[in-house]
Amino acid sequence: MFTQERTQTRKTRQMLASGARFTYDDEPYPTRLNFYRDPPALEISIEEFEQFALDRMQVLTALQTAQMRNLPPDQMDKAVGDAIRNQELRQWFLRAECALFRYRFEKESLKEQLEFLEKQNLTWKKVSDDDKRLLKDKLKASSPFKAQNVDDETFFEVDFERVCGLVGKRQVYIHAGKAFVPLADQVVLVLDEFRERLAQALEVTGRALPRMDEDNRLMPVLNNINKQYLGREFTTSAVAGEIQAQDVDALKIHMPLCMEHLHDELRREKHTKHGGRMQYGLFLKGIGLSLEQALIFWQTAFANKSPDEFNKQYAYNVRHSYGMEGKRTDYTPYSCKSIIMGSAPGVGDHHGCPFRHFSAPNLRAKLAAHQVDEFDTEDILGLVGAKHYQIACTRYYEVTRARMIGGSPDTLRGGSGSALASGQGAGSEFRVASQEQIEHPNQFFEQSYKLMQQHKSTAAGGAGANGDQDMEAAPLDPTVKGRYTYRKVGGPSSIVNHDMEM
Amino acid sequence: MDIDTNNKTSDDELDHMFDMDDSNVFRADNPWARAPVESLGASASDLAADSPLLLKLFYQHFFPMKPYFQWLNYDISPTPSRTFMNREFCFTLHDETYIRFQSYKTMDEFRQELARLCPAKIDLGAIYNIRPKDKSMVRPAAFIPVSKELVFDIDMTDYDEIRTCCSGGDVCTKCWEFMTVAMKIIDVALRDDFGFKHLLWVYSGRRGIHCWIGDERARKLNNEQRKAIVSYLEVIKGGTQQGRKVKLPNTLHPSLSRSYDIIGQHFPSIVFDSQDVLTEPDNWEKVLAIIPDDGVQASLRSEWEKSPTRDPSKKWEDLKDAIGSAIAAAPKKRQALEHVPRDIMFQYTYPRLDEKVSTNINHLLKSPFCVHPKTGRVCVPIPIETCEEFDPKSPPTIPMLAKELDEYDAKHPPSENEPKLQAWQKTSLRGHVEVFERFVKGILRDVAEKKKMESSKSLDF
Numbered sequence: 001m002f003t004q005e006r007t008q009t010r011k012t013r014q015m016l017a018s019g020a021r022f023t024y025d026d027e028p029y030p031t032r033l034n035f036y037r038d039p040p041a042l043e044i045s046i047e048e049f050e051q052f053a054l055d056r057m058q059v060l061t062a063l064q065t066a067q068m069r070n071l072p073p074d075q076m077d078k079a080v081g082d083a084i085r086n087q088e089l090r091q092w093f094l095r096a097e098c099a100l101f102r103y104r105f106e107k108e109s110l111k112e113q114l115e116f117l118e119k120q121n122l123t124w125k126k127v128s129d130d131d132k133r134l135l136k137d138k139l140k141a142s143s144p145f146k147a148q149n150v151d152d153e154t155f156f157e158v159d160f161e162r163v164c165g166l167v168g169k170r171q172v173y174i175h176a177g178k179a180f181v182p183l184a185d186q187v188v189l190v191l192d193e194f195r196e197r198l199a200q201a202l203e204v205t206g207r208a209l210p211r212m213d214e215d216n217r218l219m220p221v222l223n224n225i226n227k228q229y230l231g232r233e234f235t236t237s238a239v240a241g242e243i244q245a246q247d248v249d250a251l252k253i254h255m256p257l258c259m260e261h262l263h264d265e266l267r268r269e270k271h272t273k274h275g276g277r278m279q280y281g282l283f284l285k286g287i288g289l290s291l292e293q294a295l296i297f298w299q300t301a302f303a304n305k306s307p308d309e310f311n312k313q314y315a316y317n318v319r320h321s322y323g324m325e326g327k328r329t330d331y332t333p334y335s336c337k338s339i340i341m342g343s344a345p346g347v348g349d350h351h352g353c354p355f356r357h358f359s360a361p362n363l364r365a366k367l368a369a370h371q372v373d374e375f376d377t378e379d380i381l382g383l384v385g386a387k388h389y390q391i392a393c394t395r396y397y398e399v400t401r402a403r404m405i406g407g408s409p410d411t412l413r414g415g416s417g418s419a420l421a422s423g424q425g426a427g428s429e430f431r432v433a434s435q436e437q438i439e440h441p442n443q444f445f446e447q448s449y450k451l452m453q454q455h456k457s458t459a460a461g462g463a464g465a466n467g468d469q470d471m472e473a474a475p476l477d478p479t480v481k482g483r484y485t486y487r488k489v490g491g492p493s494s495i496v497n498h499d500m501e502m
Numbered sequence: 503m504d505i506d507t508n509n510k511t512s513d514d515e516l517d518h519m520f521d522m523d524d525s526n527v528f529r530a531d532n533p534w535a536r537a538p539v540e541s542l543g544a545s546a547s548d549l550a551a552d553s554p555l556l557l558k559l560f561y562q563h564f565f566p567m568k569p570y571f572q573w574l575n576y577d578i579s580p581t582p583s584r585t586f587m588n589r590e591f592c593f594t595l596h597d598e599t600y601i602r603f604q605s606y607k608t609m610d611e612f613r614q615e616l617a618r619l620c621p622a623k624i625d626l627g628a629i630y631n632i633r634p635k636d637k638s639m640v641r642p643a644a645f646i647p648v649s650k651e652l653v654f655d656i657d658m659t660d661y662d663e664i665r666t667c668c669s670g671g672d673v674c675t676k677c678w679e680f681m682t683v684a685m686k687i688i689d690v691a692l693r694d695d696f697g698f699k700h701l702l703w704v705y706s707g708r709r710g711i712h713c714w715i716g717d718e719r720a721r722k723l724n725n726e727q728r729k730a731i732v733s734y735l736e737v738i739k740g741g742t743q744q745g746r747k748v749k750l751p752n753t754l755h756p757s758l759s760r761s762y763d764i765i766g767q768h769f770p771s772i773v774f775d776s777q778d779v780l781t782e783p784d785n786w787e788k789v790l791a792i793i794p795d796d797g798v799q800a801s802l803r804s805e806w807e808k809s810p811t812r813d814p815s816k817k818w819e820d821l822k823d824a825i826g827s828a829i830a831a832a833p834k835k836r837q838a839l840e841h842v843p844r845d846i847m848f849q850y851t852y853p854r855l856d857e858k859v860s861t862n863i864n865h866l867l868k869s870p871f872c873v874h875p876k877t878g879r880v881c882v883p884i885p886i887e888t889c890e891e892f893d894p895k896s897p898p899t900i901p902m903l904a905k906e907l908d909e910y911d912a913k914h915p916p917s918e919n920e921p922k923l924q925a926w927q928k929t930s931l932r933g934h935v936e937v938f939e940r941f942v943k944g945i946l947r948d949v950a951e952k953k954k955m956e957s958s959k960s961l962d963f
Binding site: 137138141142160161164165167168169170173174175176177178261274308309312326343344345346347348349350351352354357358359361362 | 598599600642659660662663694695696697698719723726727729730731733734738739740741742743744745746753754755756757758759791854857858
């Protein structure tokens with residue numbers, strides 16, 4: 001009897017984990033879609049809970065990555081389980097869950113969708129035919145692709161706050177605080193409902209968690225899951241060692257275009273707006289500028305500000321980004337993805353990715369200034385046109401670095417059989433191989449820097465005493481492909497244990 | 503059920519609220535001490551615009567404390583509400599020290615603090631779940647902003663790449679037209695599209711404008727919703743390295759169609775007349791750079807170089823014609839070129855918003871009725887109905903106010919019969935404060951109606 005029950009529970013759990021439909025009489029989850037209103041009434045072992053939670057995190061992370069890459073995710077049906085206590089993580093979790101829900105919802109057949117909606121008692125006010133006629137032109141102009149035939153389309157009238165996504169993209173007609181949502185955008189409404197309910201549930205769970213602190217079985221698991229997500233960042237020792245403020249100018253030659261541009265504009269304007277300070281400041285931190293040196297660097301850079309002004313207006317931010325102020329997050333340098341997808345530069349801003357945010361003529365001029373020849377320039381602009389910004393940057397790296405070490409760009413670009421790759425041995429290690437690309441400005445810098453060091457040592461008399469070490473230093477860690485985050489390991493001053501301070 | 507008849511709070515009732523004598527509601531700790539004003543007298547104009555002494559004078563006599571408190575209190579009752587008590591105030595002192603997370607339990611406490619510190623600037627932050635002064639007593643995560651007015655900040659420096667009459671901190675009536683367009687476009691969008699009613703436009707004291715939206719619904723927006731509104735309104739995109747900053751779809755959203763009409767009214771005067779966009783080669787090159795067709799660019803360039811003094815409106819026609827004929831010659835260019843003139847018009851006139859100020863609920867924004875430290879002018883409200891007439895050089899400075907007050911008192915010797923006036927009522931600040939009072943009154947009317955509705959509802963049970 002007991003065994004049978006166990007078996008039964010296990011079976012249920014397996015089905016839960018595989019996302020399959022329940023076939024029991026009482027059907028706790030009749031449709032595959034779920035608003036997660038009722039928790040699974042099962043007994044779950046700690047190990048299984050951890051497994052489910054990790055699976056879920058994996059799904060969500062995979063989905064997020066897939067979203068960023070604009071790829072259709074394929075393996076989505078996995079486990080249930082959540083464990084989020086931190087407010088920020090909760091937000092992330094909420095967004096990720098919504099994305100997953102949306103994906104699933106859109107994948108279901110119309111019949112399944114309707115069936116699901118019916119079960120949820122969702123009632124939205126329909127726009128009357130009279131109103132529709134009255135607003136016809138406006139409705140049509142607001143969603144030109146989705147509601148060509150306004151007469152046949154059903155519209156719902158909801159508060160604009162509920163369809164932020166559509167409002168922000170100007171894809172819905174709004175009047176007097178009401179948004180008129182076409183049936184085609186129904187998923188947005190469903191999602192909003194889903195988000196609201198899940199957010200409430202999370203809030204409740206979040207409040208329950210402090211009590212779990214006492215449970216020394218569950219807490220380590222929860223804490224760890226937390227870190228599994230955040231903890232992917234890996235540490236790299238700064239290739240150039242501890243950098244002094246006055247070294248930065250000399251290191252400019254190893255910087256990717258985005259950082260070099262920020263540096264030049266900083267020198268020119270003697271100022272940089274917030275977005276630029278963050279992007280460039282964290283990059284410098286990543287290449288080995290300590291907090292003390294960063295303060296010196298920025299103060300000297302903002303030459304028009306008196307030391308007093310600097311201390312009052314900017315020093316806090318610098319310290320903040322080194323985790324020495326406020327909530328004491330030790331921020332990591334931005335990756336290419338976050339620079340490309342992050343907040344686009346506005347008026348007077350210099351941050352962003354030149355390949356993404358420069359107009360073609362300006363990018364051309366920039367490339368010309370780096371002696372990129374016409375052929376390569378066209379190549380790069382072609383990649384930019386196809387929105388392959390990181391590949392464009394990779395190509396820029398190859399072309400310019402090849403010249404740096406005296407090889408011709410052709411041999412580097414040419415791939416196999418090039419003199420550099422096979423013969424001298426120095427260049428090939430540091431080429432960004434065809435299947436890899438620049439993922440992080442700090443990666444660009446490190447590779448360039450190492451390439452130069454190696455080149456110097458080979459030129460000075462071959463791979464001598466310390467050559468081996470250098471040779472192996474370069475390749476990227478394949479396990480973290482796609483999410484490089486660099487953290488500098490510095491002197492004792494920069495090692496701050498945040499958990500201890502919380 | 504005669505809720506309807508009771509529901510409306512009459513204007514009289516609200517008027518009365520503003521009339522209430524100080525002593526009834528607020529402790530009359532300041533029974534019109536004229537001494538400092540008189541002792542300053544002639545010397546007031548000699549002091550630097552931001553001297554603490556002048557500011558003390560201003561905060562004690564000219565700052566419209568009562569409507570200001572009523573606004574931030576968001577309640578018809580004069581008892582301080584949580585909305586007031588949990589509001590973050592931030593002061594900038596004369597040595598440029600910021601003091602953040604200040605909060606006050608009563609209006610008097612706030613008033614005394616103003617007189618004591620004489621801040622060069624007051625910023626308003628969000629309303630938190632607990633009093634900001636108690637912030638350090640809780641975990642950082644337990645200190646949460648819960649509401650704040652939706653605000654907008656439009657600064658002339660963001661127009662520097664298209665503005666030619668002035669640069670940096672300067673403004674003149676020519677470039678002020680950018681602000682006029684901005685107010686007209688944003689105001690109507692917020693009212694008609696989002697249904698907000700209580701908008702206060704305020705001159706920032708030097709080169710920009712702020713907008714405060716006091717509707718309850720606006721105050722309750724979360725960051726995501728604020729962001730949605732901002733991107734709904736935002737059209738200009740891209741940093742300094744991007745030439746073309748506006749790329750709108752073929753069919754304009756109804757909201758943008760309306761903006762386009764407003765833009766049409768101002769584009770000729772801004773672009774042809776005041777900003778010399780098409781009269782100087784350096785400037786017209788920027789316009790040409792937006793056109794994604796080298797042929798069109800080249801033909802216009804050579805045409806205009808031949809006759810640089812050609813009337814700007816004619817040059818604009820040239821541009822439209824050149825694009826028209828390029829499309830006629832190669833119809834597949836239609837998609838790329840057809841709406842370029844329209845997008846140029848947007849780029850040169852549409853409002854440029856400072857996104858961060860609006861999208862972060864806990865972002866600070868300078869309070870109305872501050873005195874700008876550089877210009878010395880009071881940050882006065884701008885009535886939207888007559889926003890076209892506003893002159894950024896017109897708001898008074900403290901020495902001006904002191905002088906006006908003395909002049910008024912000289913003409914009107916105090917008499918027993920006449921009601922006592924507040925100092926600002928005797929000066930040119932009066933009109934500005936009245937605009938503010940109308941805004942506050944509108945909010946309080948809503949609050950009163952809501953209260954009545956709720957109490958009648960609870961009676962029903």
